[in-house]
Amino acid sequence: MIIMMNCFPCFTSQKSRNSPCTTNETNENVEHDEFRPPVAATTKRIEERETEQTSLKTFNFRELATATKNFRQECLLGEGGFGRVYKGTLQSTGQLVAVKQLDKHGLHGNKEFQAEVLSLAKLEHPNLVKLIGYCADGDQRLLVFEYVSGGSLQDHLYEQKSGQKPMDWITRMKIAFGAAQGLDYLHDKVNPPVIYRDLKASNILLDAEFYPKLCDFGLHNLEPGTCDSLFLSSRVMDTYGYSAPEYTRGDDLTVKSDVYSFGVVLLELITGRRAIDTTKSNDEQNLVAWAQPIFRDPKRYPDMADPLLRKNFSERGLNQAVAITSMCLQEEPTARPLISDVMVALSFLSMSTEDGIPATVPISSFRDKSMSIALSRHGSCSVTPFCLSRKDVNNKSSSSSDSEDEEEEKAEKEEEESIRSKKKEEQEETAGDSDDGSDSNSEKDQEEEHSQLEKARESSSSSSDSGSERRSIDETNATAQSLKIKYSYSSEEEDNEKLSSKSSCKSNEESTFSRYDSDRDHDDSSRNTSMRINSLAHDDNEEDEEENLETRSYRDHDDSPRNTSMRINSLSHDDDDEEDEEDEEENHATRLEHIHSSKSEDQSVYSDDDAGEASGESSLHRMEPEEEEHISSDHD
Numbered sequence: 001m002i003i004m005m006n007c008f009p010c011f012t013s014q015k016s017r018n019s020p021c022t023t024n025e026t027n028e029n030v031e032h033d034e035f036r037p038p039v040a041a042t043t044k045r046i047e048e049r050e051t052e053q054t055s056l057k058t059f060n061f062r063e064l065a066t067a068t069k070n071f072r073q074e075c076l077l078g079e080g081g082f083g084r085v086y087k088g089t090l091q092s093t094g095q096l097v098a099v100k101q102l103d104k105h106g107l108h109g110n111k112e113f114q115a116e117v118l119s120l121a122k123l124e125h126p127n128l129v130k131l132i133g134y135c136a137d138g139d140q141r142l143l144v145f146e147y148v149s150g151g152s153l154q155d156h157l158y159e160q161k162s163g164q165k166p167m168d169w170i171t172r173m174k175i176a177f178g179a180a181q182g183l184d185y186l187h188d189k190v191n192p193p194v195i196y197r198d199l200k201a202s203n204i205l206l207d208a209e210f211y212p213k214l215c216d217f218g219l220h221n222l223e224p225g226t227c228d229s230l231f232l233s234s235r236v237m238d239t240y241g242y243s244a245p246e247y248t249r250g251d252d253l254t255v256k257s258d259v260y261s262f263g264v265v266l267l268e269l270i271t272g273r274r275a276i277d278t279t280k281s282n283d284e285q286n287l288v289a290w291a292q293p294i295f296r297d298p299k300r301y302p303d304m305a306d307p308l309l310r311k312n313f314s315e316r317g318l319n320q321a322v323a324i325t326s327m328c329l330q331e332e333p334t335a336r337p338l339i340s341d342v343m344v345a346l347s348f349l350s351m352s353t354e355d356g357i358p359a360t361v362p363i364s365s366f367r368d369k370s371m372s373i374a375l376s377r378h379g380s381c382s383v384t385p386f387c388l389s390r391k392d393v394n395n396k397s398s399s400s401s402d403s404e405d406e407e408e409e410k411a412e413k414e415e416e417e418s419i420r421s422k423k424k425e426e427q428e429e430t431a432g433d434s435d436d437g438s439d440s441n442s443e444k445d446q447e448e449e450h451s452q453l454e455k456a457r458e459s460s461s462s463s464s465d466s467g468s469e470r471r472s473i474d475e476t477n478a479t480a481q482s483l484k485i486k487y488s489y490s491s492e493e494e495d496n497e498k499l500s501s502k503s504s505c506k507s508n509e510e511s512t513f514s515r516y517d518s519d520r521d522h523d524d525s526s527r528n529t530s531m532r533i534n535s536l537a538h539d540d541n542e543e544d545e546e547e548n549l550e551t552r553s554y555r556d557h558d559d560s561p562r563n564t565s566m567r568i569n570s571l572s573h574d575d576d577d578e579e580d581e582e583d584e585e586e587n588h589a590t591r592l593e594h595i596h597s598s599k600s601e602d603q604s605v606y607s608d609d610d611a612g613e614a615s616g617e618s619s620l621h622r623m624e625p626e627e628e629e630h631i632s633s634d635h636d
């Protein structure tokens with residue numbers, strides 16, 4: 001069973017941020033007009049108790065009234081779908097809290113309320129707003145949360161105070177990464193998984209250091225009766241712009257619905273545009289609708305970026321962020337990535353590097369390979385750890401990049417040496433036929449090859465590039481693609497390395513993926529997918545091979561048997577005959593994982609973007625079924 005979580009979106013959101021309530025509150029404030037304590041509260045002794053299983057505290061109404069200056073207007077943080085939220089200070093500890101006073105029309109019995117609150121309190125993660133305690137006095141129902149001082153992401157993106165600097169790119173990526181970590185906890189670390197259902201910019205709170213915390217989760221069962229049509233319509237209005245298409249269709253929500261909402265938030269971070277903005281022209285009011293055509297045209301990605309960023313970001317970082325966003329916003333839930341993969345990808349995009357270009361992401365980091373394929377379009381990667389703590393996020397780039405860079409450099413030198421010696425052998429073999437001219441030609445070739453390698457190195461390991469000069473993504477990818485990868489799709493049977501796809505159709509909450517298994521061929525499959533790979537250097541090290549390869553997504557048609565061969569040619573193997581020999585060796589050394597998309601006809605798939613390809617840049621975009629068919633028949 002999956003716990004469905006949501007919050008009550010506000011009817012009208014009052015974002016009044018008035019003077020803070022201080023710890024010096026005295027009971028004289030209890031006389032305030034708004035204070036109508038239930039009899040039970042006034043007769044009870046003020047105390048804090050901790051439940052046995054959790055550190056959850058129970059408060060009586062008077063304590064919270066005191067903490068919030070009797071729920072005075074100046075302490076009002078805002079009003080959401082559940083009720084008003086006040087800033088307060090607990091008198092006993094001096095701790096700042098946010099007190100959410102639940103609307104009475106959602107009143108639950110004491111036991112029922114307590115049970116819900118206890119299960120809510122078990123959800124603990126640094127990227128989730130912590131529930132400190134609750135109050136169930138008489139007909140009062142209040143929740144006490146840790147106070148998050150920096151306001152919401154919505155405030156920072158759209159309601160900037162004068163003199164406040166706009167958030168920079170890395171800060172935005174760090175916020176996205178933190179939010180993804182919170183969501184990953186709910187989806188993957190909690191059993192049963194928790195569906196948030198209400199992820200949006202206003203529910204991502206930021207502390208003073210812009211550390212993000214998700215709020216308003218787990219209140220689903222405390223909501224007013226679902227027959228409350230006023231409540232429901234308001235809720236839909238409020239989440240409009242963030243809700244996944246399946247929600248609008250009335251289908252069941254899954255964790256992938258949250259991934260869609262996350263995609264909308266990511267798009268807001270990239271563009272600085274609201275999910276819904278009625279002040280814009282009709283075609284720009286809905287952010288996702290506005291962005292969809294741009295997703296298909298990588299050349300336009302830089303135009304998407306928030307003008308407030310003043311182009312202070314690496315193009316590769318932007319392109320990768322847009323690629324992730326586009327994946328999250330797939331129409332079909334199963335085509336969307338797992339939040340764990342989004343989180344991994346964002347861990348790299350959120351690292352600040354010296355040159356501003358994000359570290360590339362190791363292909364092996366992802367559970368669902370669609371993410372690695374998407375990102376490989378925008379720069380391949382080297383091995384970099386991705387489990388980042390809050391401190392790591394800040395310190396990561398400076399501490400780890402040096403040793404990684406050294407390793408990369410070493411590997412590259414070895415590759416280069418290997419290529420050189422192979423070339424030398426070739427030359428010695430053909431020495432009898434050569435004349436003086438060929439000598440000078442081979443020297444020239446070597447020079448050329450050297451400069452090509454230099455370029456390839458730059459493109460494949462730009463994270464180690466310590467120079468201040470930023471290379472554009474187009475230039476980088478064009479170099480990488482022209483040097484390292486040539487793809488050809490053919491229907492002919494080749495004696496190449498074969499990729500047998502072991503597809504695993506997962507449940508709706510999970511994505512479909514397959515793993516290359518060199519030992520197995522699927523005889524029951526109506527087609528074989530073969531992938532021919534020649535790496536830059538003949539290195540038995542699998543990781544190095546992965547680093548040198550950029551994979552491209554392709555798909556098999558269940559109803560149209562065919563072989564798809566993907567041929568990746570390397571710099572050092574121009575000679576076809578030699579390639580075959582080399583391939584034999586590499587069959588053992590190379591293990592690639594790739595996507596086998598077992599999607600239904602009406603599902604979206606990733607495809608190569610012609611426009612992008614022409615410019616040496618690739619991207620992902622969704623194809624309609626007809627388009628899909630057309631492309632596949634081209635390759636048949």
Ligand SMILES: Nc1ncnc2c1ncn2[C@@H]1O[C@H](COP(=O)(O)OP(=O)(O)OP(=O)(O)O)[C@@H](O)[C@H]1O
Binds near residue numbers: 077
């Ligand atoms: N723990 C908290 N710390 C600081 N401010 C908070 C906290 N929780 C909520 N707020 C603020 O209180 C206000 C109301 O929050 P609430 O979550 O009730 O409504 P909302 O996010 O505006 O709408 P919705 O109910 O649709 O999520 C918002 O401005 C929010 O930023």
